[in-house]
Amino acid sequence: MTPLFHLLAAQAADPEVIDRIPSGYSHFVIPFTIGITFMLCWIGVGCIRLLYAIPQADRLKFWKSLFLPKTIVKNLKDLFGDCLLHVKIWQRKPLLGYMHSAIAFGWFMLIVLGHIEVALFVPARLNVTRGGLFYPIFYRYFVWMNPGHTTLRGSFFFFLMDFFLLYVLSGIALAVFKRFRSIVLGMRHTTKPSFADRVALYSLWMIFPLRLLAESFTADLSGGSFLTVGVNHFWHFLFGDKLWFTPCWWAYSICLGLFFAAMPFSRYMHILTEVLWILLRNAGIQPHHPRKGVAEAEIYACSSCGLCLDACPMNVQKKNLKYSSVYFIRFLRRHNEKKINAIADKCLMCDKCHALCPVGVDAPALRRAQRATVNNALPYDYSYLASAVSSGQPSGHGRVHSRFAAAEYGLGPAAVPETALTESKSPRVLYFAGCMTHLTPRIIKSVDKVFKAAGVDYVFADREGGICCGRPLMLAGRTEAAAVVIEANKKMIEESGCDTLVLSCPICFKVFKEEYHLAGIKVVHYTQFINDLIISGRLPVQKKEQKLVYHDPCELGRGCGVYFEPRAALNQLGTLVKASKEYDESICCGGSLGSLTLDSRDRSKISEASLDSLLANDPETIVTACPLCLKTFSEAVSNVRGRDINVSVKDFAEVVCP
Amino acid sequence: MVDFGFGLVPSSRINLDLFDKDKYEELAAVEPDVRICMACGSCTAVCTAGKFSTTSLREAIEDIKNAQPTKALELLKACQLCGKCSMVCPRGINTRHLILSIINTYSIK
Known part of the structure; x- marks a missing residue:
């Protein structure tokens, strides 16, 4: 019996892997090498051009962000979560998540493990001058496993490579299936691929079956695990000892080359661009140009x-x-x-x-x-704003009450305590209703009731009608004009000396929060403010026997991330039932100011869909926190034909203080 | 009436011969809603900018039909695009886009 150390010594002397082709080159690598070189050059030039097109201040911000610990953590988290593991897709559509991560993560692992194998067994080949570009990809073709010298380490890699190949193949099978019946994977509509997309798509589908074919043919020489060796035995059973593996490796290389050559013109460019986009996104850089x-x-x-x-x-x-x-x-x-x-x-x-x-x-x-x-350069003239802010708005002590407006909304003059204006004994609250809320004064009335019930001293900033917040202008792309309006409003708010600004319109809320940069002033939506009042016990509420459903206004939910405060408050007031689509999946009411050209008929179709989602669990009342949604739903509910629905539409403040 | 070429106030004379039909059709192609306005004035009644400045979509549409696009542009300059008019319009006119389209079509570029 040979002593163990002799065996080990023999193994050390005879390498596990022998270079089958000493030159480390074969003609079949040409298509792949051309494809990948073209793609790498294209992306290299593209990256430089892209970074050059970013304004210098933003570019500096980008480089800096790469070294900030906070963004480094976020970058790593996003790169792993979004690019490799696809957490976002998994969460929403598990089958799609499996499909995508099988192809993307599986392929990534195949590439990484292939390189590790080369690094372990033939490290010299990693050098670019000695074929480092293609050698790790076609590793199995170039090597010969020394029979009887396979170590556990080698077998482990064989197993991993086969495992991930099977993983990718299962993803490809799902992807092919999805082309025919996408609904099974959770997609009602799918995109129509363009020509370049098709070229890349079909070559991507072919790459992995061809890889299995090629590697299983060579498994006699270069080894393999459960998959490749198994398929290899099958080929031997079918064809005897006549195996022509060169055509398979050629086909595999051609498909890879085709895929990489088509990549810059196809949707698969996202594989590499996503990395750059995540870094730019996390640096907080906004686009200044649409292209x-x-x-x-x-x-x-x-x-x-x-x-x-x-x-x-x-x-x-x-x-x-x-x-x-x-x-x-x-x-x-x-x-x-x-x-x-x-x-x-x-x-x-x-x-x-x-x-x-x-x-x-x-x-x-x-x-x-x-x-x-298109719209930013259109002429505008807001010179009247200078006088508007000083006369119509509550600029400090010189404010004039309009009894007429107060009577119109049914608010007594006591709604605005004079003391609040002169002596700031409690934190001063400024309420800005906004244009849209003025068209639905029941919101103003209810907000007033709530504030009175909770004993909040507040000043009504635009009691007599203020100016627009600027968000509608921004949505229309008129950024410069919006800046003028924002400046005027900002001046008015800063002069009022308040420390909390309460808004009942999510459209205003978003722009006040993001564009106004009001130092020392807390900007809150009234759902947040009222929820705080309820939590602190200042506003006593009673739970009633009522089934409520809450509609997330786009600008409040997805726009500002306020999902939980309104729900927390409504849970104290009644039974909150679920809509079929809510939180960030909530459907726009159709009344949005965002669209410039969508006509009223199309809008009403959207309202119907949104209403259907809200009525999924038979609520008695639809609660919303946006004047536009309130108006749209109030109309939509009365217009639903052929159905017997008995549901009322109320504003959030109306439910709190009926 | 004789036009002496000067006056204390700008001429308000309507001369329909000057009506630019091609321009109007161009506008109507971009925003067909311009044709369905019935000049009720709801837009003007609720106008946010109208509180501080002379602005009126109703009047602007009339001005365009009366071959006075400059007057229309002057009126719409103050618009803040807040969208209140679109909420009250009984004809369901897409007022914000109409305003943008009028400015876009009739502005001298």
Whole structure:
């Protein structure tokens, strides 16, 4: 019997892996090498051009963000979660999540493990001058396993490689199935692939079966595990000892080459661009142009998966599918100006496609940037704002009461305690109703009741009608004009000396929160403010026998992330039932100011769909926290034909203080 | 009436011969709702900017039909696009887009 150390010594002397082809090259690698070189050059030039197009201040911010500990953590988390594991897709559609991570994560592991194998067994080949570009990819072709010298380590890698290959193949099988029946995987609509998409798609489907074929043919020489060796035995059973593996390796290489060559023109560019986009996104850089700089990263990061098709509220009508974000981005990519403008103007800006996008592409921001290219330069004249702010608004002590307006809303003069204006004994609260709330004064009345019941001293900023918050202008792409309005409002608020600004309109809330930069003033939505009043016990509430359903207004929920405060408060007031789509999946009421061109008939279709979702669990009352939603639903409820629905639509404050 | 070419106030004379039909059709192609306005004035009644400045969508549409687009543009300059008018319009006119389209079509570029 040979002593163990002799065996080990023999193994050390005879290598486990022998270079079968000493030159480390064969002609079949040419297609792959051409494809990958082209793609790498394209992306290298693209990256430089892209970063060059970003304004210098933003570019500096980007480089800095790469070294901030906070963004480093977030970057790592997002890169692993979004790019490799696809947590977002798993959470929403598990089958789709499996399909995508099988292909993406599986392939990634195959590439990484292939390189590790080369590094362990033939490290010299990692050198680019000695074939480092293609050698690890076609490793199995070039080596010969020394029989009887296979170690546990080697077998382990064989097993892993086969395991991940099987994993990828299962994903491919699902992907092929999805082309025919996407609904099984949870997608009602899928995108129509473009020509380049098709080339890349079909070659991607072919790559892995061909890889299995090629590796199973060579498994005699270069080894394998359960999958490749098993298939190898099958080939021997079928064809005897005549195995022609060179054509398989050629086909495998051609498919890889084709895929990489088509990649820059297809949706698969997202594989690499997503990394850059995540870094830019986490650096907090906003697009200034719909096509250049950050926008370009977004456009190429879009995987054209079509999850936004089912998300878009406009798509209750099939004719509107063409206005979805995925096609908007496709036309942006193709510089199709005419179509881009039509699509950009149609969108309701409900932000649902952004919230549900697995890559986090902010299509509404791109649409705004696109609208700005048309509308930003239009003339405007807001010179009247200077006088408007000083006379019509409560600028400190010089405020004039309008008894008329107070009577109109049914508010007594006591609604505004004079003491609150002169002596700031308690934190001063300023209430800004906004344009839309003035059209639905029942909100103002209820808010007043709530404030009185809780004993909140408040000043009503736009009792006699203020000026617009600027958000509608921004949504229309008129950023410069919006800045003027914002400046005027900001002056008014800062002069009022308040420390809390309460808003009842989510449209105002979003812009006040994001664009006003009010130092030392807390900007809250009235749902948050009232919820705080209830928690602190200042506002006594009673739970009633009523079934409520809450509608998340787009600008409040997805726009500002306020989901829980209104629900917490409503839970104290009645039984809150679920809508079929809620939180970030809630459907726009159809009344959004975001759309410029959507007509009233299309809007009412959206209202119906939204209403259907809300009525899923037979609520008695639909509660919303936006004047636009309130108006839209009030009309939609009365217009539903052929159905007997008995539901009232109320504002959040109305439910709190009926 | 004789036009002397000067006056204390700008001329308010309507001259329908000056009506630019092509321009109007161009506008109507972008926003067909311009044709269905019935000049009720609800938009003007609720207008946010109208509180501080002379602005009226109703009047602007009339001005365009009366071949006075400059007057219309002057009126719409103050608009803040807040969208209150679209909420009250009994004809369901897409007022915000109409305003943008009027400015876009009739502005001298």
